[in-house]
Amino acid sequence: MGELLVQFAVAFAATVAFAVLVNAPPREFACAGVTGAVGWLVYCLCLRGGMTAAFAALLAALALAFVSRVFSVARQCPATVFLISGIFALVPGAGVYYMAYYFIQGDNAAAFAKGFEALQVAIALAVGIVLVMALPGRLFGIFSPRPRGGKR
C-alpha cells in the first residue's frame, strides 16, 4: 500500500513535469498530475495482476481518458490539456529503448519482439482513448460546476 502511494506521488510529479514541457496552463497542473497518476496506478496494478503490457495499457488509457473528460467538464478546459500531459507516462519509451539495445547487440529477434510490444502498447492506448472520447458529453454533465454543461 505504501509502495503504491509512492508510485502515485512520483507519477504525479512526472506528469506535472510533462505539463510544464507542453506549456499547460499552471492552474491545471494539479489536475493534470492526478490524471497521469491515476493512469499510471491502473497500469501498475494491472501489470501486478499478471496482465500483458498491452492490456494493462488499454485499461490505463481508459482510466486516463475518463479522468481527463471529468476534469475537462469540471474545470471548463479542453480535455487535451489533461490527456496529453497524462499520456506521457504510458507511452512505450522503454520498448523503444530495448528495441535499439537488442538491435545493436545483434539480437534481431528480441529487437523485433520489443518493437512489436511497443507497437501493441501504442495501439492499446489508441483504442482506450478512442472508446472514452466516444462517450456522449451528457454523461459528464454531472461534473459541471454550472447547471448547464459546456462543450468539450
Added chain:
Amino acid sequence: MEKRRRVLELCVDAGETLLANGAEIYRAQQTMELIARSYGAEHFNAYVLTNGLIASIRLEGADEHAAVRNTPRVDMNLGRISAVNALSREIVAGTVTVEAAFARLAVIRAMRGFPGWMMALASAVAAACFSFLLGGSVLDALTALAPGFAVGLFTCRLARTRAPLNKLVSNMLSAGVVALVSVVCVQLHGMAGLSCDLDKVIIGGIVSLMPGIALTNGIRDVANCDYLSGTIRAIDAVLVAAGIALGVGIVLRAASLVPGVYL
C-alpha cells in the same frame, strides 16, 4: 463587406493559433465554425489539415470570401489552446465583439511559454521520476536528472535555431545526447564504486522525447474521421521513435567499442 472579411480573418487566425500550438483537427474546425456562426455567417466552410487550413465564408447573401493559412511548425502550447477555447465560449455566449475578439486573440498569441531553464528542469524531473517508475533505484533516478537536464537544454537550443532540422535528425541528436550523458554518468558511478542501471537512466532521459503528443492527437484525429491528418501524425510518431532508437543505438554501439566501458 468589411465585417465579413474581419469575421473570416478572426476565424482563420483562431484556427491557425490552435493548429500551430498542437490542437486536434476537430477542435480547430469546430472552433472556427462556432465563431463564424456566432457572428452571423450563413455559410462557413473550413478544411483543416495538420499543417494548414482553408476556409471560406458568406455573410448577408453577398460574395464568398476565402483564406488560407499555413502552419508548418507546431510548438506545443496547451495554455494557448485552452485560452482560445475559453475565448470561443465567450464568443458563442455573445459577449465579445469582433474587434474585442481580435484583441484577445493577439494577447493569446503573444503568451509566452515557460522559460528554457524551467523546461530543462522539468525534463530533468520527468527523467528522474520515470526512471524510478520503471523500477530504477533511487540512485538511478538521481542519475537520470543529468541526461534529462542535458536533453532539455539541448532541445530548447534546437528549437531556437533559425533553420530547423528535420524531425528524424533532431530526435536522433537529442537521444544521442541522452545516451552519451547517461553512459558517462554511469561510468563515473562505476569508478566511484556505485552500481547504477544504464537502461533505467537512458529510458528516463528519452521519455520526454517520446511522441506522446503525435500519438494522442493522431488517435483523436482518426477517431474524428480526419484520416489524412491522423496518418500524418502517425508517420510523425513513427519517425520520432525511429530517430530516438537510432540515436540511442549509435551512441551505445560507439560506447561499446571504447575499451573499459561495460554496457
